Amino acid sequence: MSSANLFSASHPEIDLAYTRSLTPLKYMSEAHLEVLLASAQMQYLYAGQNVWRRGTMDGRSYFLLFGDLALDNASGTSITLKGRDSTAAIAPNEPREHDVTALSDCALLSLDAxxxxxxxxxxxxxxYLHTKIARDRDMDEDVEWMMQVLHSNLFFKVPPINVKVIFEHMQVRLVEPGECIIRQGEVGEQCYFIKEGSAEVARQDNNSTRHIANIHAGRCFGEDALVNDAPRNASVTMTSKGVLMCLPKQDFYRLLRAPDVPRITLAALSELGDEPVVVDVRSEPEYSAGHYPGSVNLPLHLLAIKARLLSPTLDYVLYCSSGRRAEAATHLLQEDGIRVKCLSDCAQLFSHNTPVALESDKNYVLRAGRAAPGQ
Structure with missing residues (x-):
């Protein structure tokens, strides 16, 4: 079995547009998807080769792009998976519950799960934030730069649950042409995001100054100060009048700590019957493949639009496949005054030894804030 970077010259047929047909990648922005695909791998197999054995763990998600696979579980049941019919990750739970073998020549996309x-x-x-900001007419001028901040690689280190408060820690700085913002060799104490204006990046080498780049609105600089203790490796000087948004190092460190949200275990939830209302915040295809009995689907990416269907007088428990999306949704809904908890052991719900029999033949919708059978 061989592997190579997704965007290597030997695999030009796999591109960003192709991956947007896969679940849940289709529910990810292009900027975030490009970051994910930068470290993706392609794996090719001949008929008879194994993808993995039962019990293995490698922390990766695999998508079948073409070819046929056989999935064999411990009881001897075999399922055939065909690339032309499959858009979801192949049996994603770990430890692996199946032996997976190629029935024909296959190509798989492998991602860090x-x-x-x-x-x-x-x-x-x-x-979610884009929708909320766009509704506020007083913030029309801020939508574009705020979205650029959220798509900056720097902030991907911040737990998603803290995304909303990034802007609360940013400070405005008005700057003039010729103003030196950071100097090479200094210890950095903050990073900067150019809201308006442009700047030049230059480096001093052997008593001569070398031009590195011109940067404009939408760019972040000085971020090494937030993740390393190394001195500044270049100087940045404004070439125009502008507005910078500054984030001090200590505020960035605080953003790395996720706040606590109220939680409930799967065992405790199972004993409560029809109360509280259980909400699946995964995408619709993920929900349809198997969900907690009686749960409704309220995808995180639609939360800003559909949260109005929830009642502030009822209690809700949110879950997803890993807990990350559920934690973020719990935090956001709490701020909107909804009584909500996050399922603390989401992964157990989808493991092979789950104590709950998942439903895939029924779906439920919210009516008056409660779960009701769908059409």
Whole structure:
């Protein structure tokens, strides 16, 4: 079995547009998806080769792009998976519950599962904020730069649950042409985002100054100060009048700590019957493939639009496949005055030894804030 970077010259047929047909990648912004695909791998197999054995763990998600696979579980049951019919990750739970073998020549897209989950959550919380900001007419001028901040690689290190408060820690700085913002060799104490204006990046080498780049609105600089203790490796000087948004190092460190949200275990939830209302914040295809009995689907990426269907007088429990999207949704809904908890052991719900029999033949919708059978 061989693997290569997704965007290597030997695999030009796999591109960004193609991956947007896959679940849940189709619910991720292009900027976040490009970051994810930068470390993706392609794997090719001949008939008879194994993808993995039961019990293995590698922390990756695999998508079948073409070819046929056989999935064999411990009881001897075999399922055939066909690339032309499959858009979801192949049996994603770990430890692996199946032996997976190629029945024909196959191509698989392999992604870091934890990175995919975090970027998916990041992207969908950004969608939530975009919708909320766009509704506020007083913030019309801020929508574009705020979205650029949220799509900056720097902030992907921040837990998605903290995305909303990034802007609360940013400070406005008005700057003039010729003003030196950071100097090479200094210890950095903050990073900057150019809201308006442009700047030049230059580096001093052997008593001569070398031009590195011109940067404009939408760019972040000085971010090394937030993640390293190394001195500044270049100087940045404004070439026009402008507005910078500044984030001090200590505020960034605070953003790395996720706040607590109220939680409930799967065992405790199972004992409560019809109360509270259980909400699945995954995408619709993920929900349809198997969900907690009686749960409704309220995808995180649509939360800003559909949260009005929830009642402030009822209690809700949110879950997803890993807990990350559920934690973020719990935090956001709490701020809107909804009584909500996050399922603390989401992964157990989808493991092979789950104590709950998932439903896939029924769906439920919210009516007056409660779960009701769908059409």
């Amino acid at each position: 934890a990175q995919m989950d975090k970027l998916l959550c990041w992207s969908q919380v950004a969608d």
